[in-house]
Amino acid sequence: MTLRRAATILLLLMPGLGLILALIGAVVYIAVAQSFGLYSLMGESAFSLAFWSDTMGKKAFDKAVRYSIYVGVLSAIFSVILAYPLAIWLRKPFAGSVTIGAVLKAPLLVHGLVAAFLYINIISYNGLLNQVMQGLGIWDGPKRLQNDRNAIGVLILQTWKNMPFALLLLTGAVQAISDDVLDAARDLGAGSWARFRKVIAPLTVSGLQAAMVIIFIGALADFSFQTIAGPTNRQSLAQLMVNFKGRGDWHSAAVVGVSMMAIALIGSALLAVAARMIMRGRLK
Amino acid sequence: MGAIRISGVTKSFGEFQALSSISLEVAQGEFVTLLGPSGCGKTTLLKIISGFIEPTDGQIEIGGENVTRLPPEQRDTALCFQSYALFPHLTVRENLEFGLRQKKLGRDEIASRVRDVSTKLELAAQMDKLPNQLSGGQQQRVSLGRALVMRPSVILFDEPLSNLDAKLRDQVRIEIRRIQKDYDLTAIYVTHDQAEALAMSDRVVVLNQGRAEQIDTPERLYAAPATSFVADFIGSANVMEGTVLSADGAGLCTVETPIGVLEAKDAGVPPGAIRRLSWRPEKAQIGEPGLTATVTHRAFQGHFTDLTVDTGGTLYRVQTGRDDIREGDGITFALRPADIVFLEAVG
Numbered sequence: 050m051t052l053r054r055a056a057t058i059l060l061l062l063m064p065g066l067g068l069i070l071a072l073i074g075a076v077v078y079i080a081v082a083q084s085f086g087l088y089s090l091m092g093e094s095a096f097s098l099a100f101w102s103d104t105m106g107k108k109a110f111d112k113a114v115r116y117s118i119y120v121g122v123l124s125a126i127f128s129v130i131l132a133y134p135l136a137i138w139l140r141k142p143f144a145g146s147v148t149i150g151a152v153l154k155a156p157l158l159v160h161g162l163v164a165a166f167l168y169i170n171i172i173s174y175n176g177l178l179n180q181v182m183q184g185l186g187i188w189d190g191p192k193r194l195q196n197d198r199n200a201i202g203v204l205i206l207q208t209w210k211n212m213p214f215a216l217l218l219l220t221g222a223v224q225a226i227s228d229d230v231l232d233a234a235r236d237l238g239a240g241s242w243a244r245f246r247k248v249i250a251p252l253t254v255s256g257l258q259a260a261m262v263i264i265f266i267g268a269l270a271d272f273s274f275q276t277i278a279g280p281t282n283r284q285s286l287a288q289l290m291v292n293f294k295g296r297g298d299w300h301s302a303a304v305v306g307v308s309m310m311a312i313a314l315i316g317s318a319l320l321a322v323a324a325r326m327i328m329r330g331r332l333k
Numbered sequence: 334m335g336a337i338r339i340s341g342v343t344k345s346f347g348e349f350q351a352l353s354s355i356s357l358e359v360a361q362g363e364f365v366t367l368l369g370p371s372g373c374g375k376t377t378l379l380k381i382i383s384g385f386i387e388p389t390d391g392q393i394e395i396g397g398e399n400v401t402r403l404p405p406e407q408r409d410t411a412l413c414f415q416s417y418a419l420f421p422h423l424t425v426r427e428n429l430e431f432g433l434r435q436k437k438l439g440r441d442e443i444a445s446r447v448r449d450v451s452t453k454l455e456l457a458a459q460m461d462k463l464p465n466q467l468s469g470g471q472q473q474r475v476s477l478g479r480a481l482v483m484r485p486s487v488i489l490f491d492e493p494l495s496n497l498d499a500k501l502r503d504q505v506r507i508e509i510r511r512i513q514k515d516y517d518l519t520a521i522y523v524t525h526d527q528a529e530a531l532a533m534s535d536r537v538v539v540l541n542q543g544r545a546e547q548i549d550t551p552e553r554l555y556a557a558p559a560t561s562f563v564a565d566f567i568g569s570a571n572v573m574e575g576t577v578l579s580a581d582g583a584g585l586c587t588v589e590t591p592i593g594v595l596e597a598k599d600a601g602v603p604p605g606a607i608r609r610l611s612w613r614p615e616k617a618q619i620g621e622p623g624l625t626a627t628v629t630h631r632a633f634q635g636h637f638t639d640l641t642v643d644t645g646g647t648l649y650r651v652q653t654g655r656d657d658i659r660e661g662d663g664i665t666f667a668l669r670p671a672d673i674v675f676l677e678a679v680g
Contacts, residue, residue: 236411237435237483
């Protein structure tokens, strides 16, 4: 490629790609720079590793990293586990399938905060769930279900919110597999599980990877579900970042922000590789 | 006992009757073709035999076992798909091994069967390629090989040649027949191509609107079609109505037809009966006295010439080896009694 041609391509890409790179680059640059003490909003700016060393030494940071990864990974896994059978079920149109598909995708239209408040109302001490369980005689008295220690509420909300997105991606991928290919597998003796494992999974692995990575990144950086329904004894990375910022400690907030970006990047890559390895397993 | 016995199989999709009481017995090693136009029910019948569709009524037996309600994965059949249906993410070798691994055969057995089939189908050089790296003919062979390695009691073909070009189709057609004979496989083959059906089959089932019009050898289907549909679908017969006038008691009868009074072989049809008759275009004895006609269209076909002739206001097709007849020429032709076939009654 000649220099002139390379320059032409670069110029043509500039309006779109350039803008994206400039915006992302600026944010990343500022975050990284602030994490090293530069661009101080509250005082003097000077390069320092102190913010990294202080923040990473904090127990709260360590807990937030582990907690956010926990929520991110499990949300992604639960979402695709629920979405896969639904995508296979809805693969071929049948009476009512469009309505079912629309209902399943409805959570995409509900804002996360609204969903979290609704959920809290249902599981609260005097909420619907407690009333029903007591009414049925299953529970003797009301139970405290809000802000549980294992973040089950957050995981339920994340899965509820993200499953439709995984369903969208997986339905497209599953529908792209021809009937003949699945029939051929069946004709060659493959039952439902073998057809899923040896044909559907390997042929939909790209959709699965996309769904898992996007859900993981979103859930890893969760703030609203965690604030409303999350455990009170630990914070997510986003919550910790906002806490630092609230105290005027922008540099530590930047350390958490950069860590979150790095975890999102590495975690996504690991999830994508793991998904490919598991789902693309050849006939061994 | 036949390798396959189909007894009174009927299939309805709501109001639509796709198959009406089809019965057929296929012997071990026999090659039977289901032939008919689009929508006649041939693929539905094949899918019922393979287990992908459950019949509304009737029974399927394979090797003496009633498999009517068995799912495809539990039947001893293997299907070759029109689209080949190869697994796009697996190599040729893995495609061939797929069914054998489902059967949980030993590693040595799998390797031996795959080697045998890949050698026979000349696929040895393609074993590590993915399907999208193969030509149409090679993909077809992999599809066939994937079925053959299973050593099924019955092999089923769903229009396997329809995606191939004409030359390759002829070649693969011969290959399929050779392999079917080599392995002594019982085969059921679906096609809408009558030339393919005649060339390959031991017997042909001609289907029309879900009914079996005739089940017979290719030779008899051609020479003695049972209905005007079969006569017209197999080859291109001239079909007309005729009233039987008399029988001479010596094996011949006279029939009044739109082209004149003809002599035909006595088929036991009583005088006065109105029947459909057919005769093949190539059976017209052009130049012989008897019937007169004017040539309205001429199409040179290489080893013969196809003529459309006007006989008393009705158009018929005749074929001749002569190439000196032109459009507008008047010709005479005769039909031998043995070449006129009685079909179904009229009305």
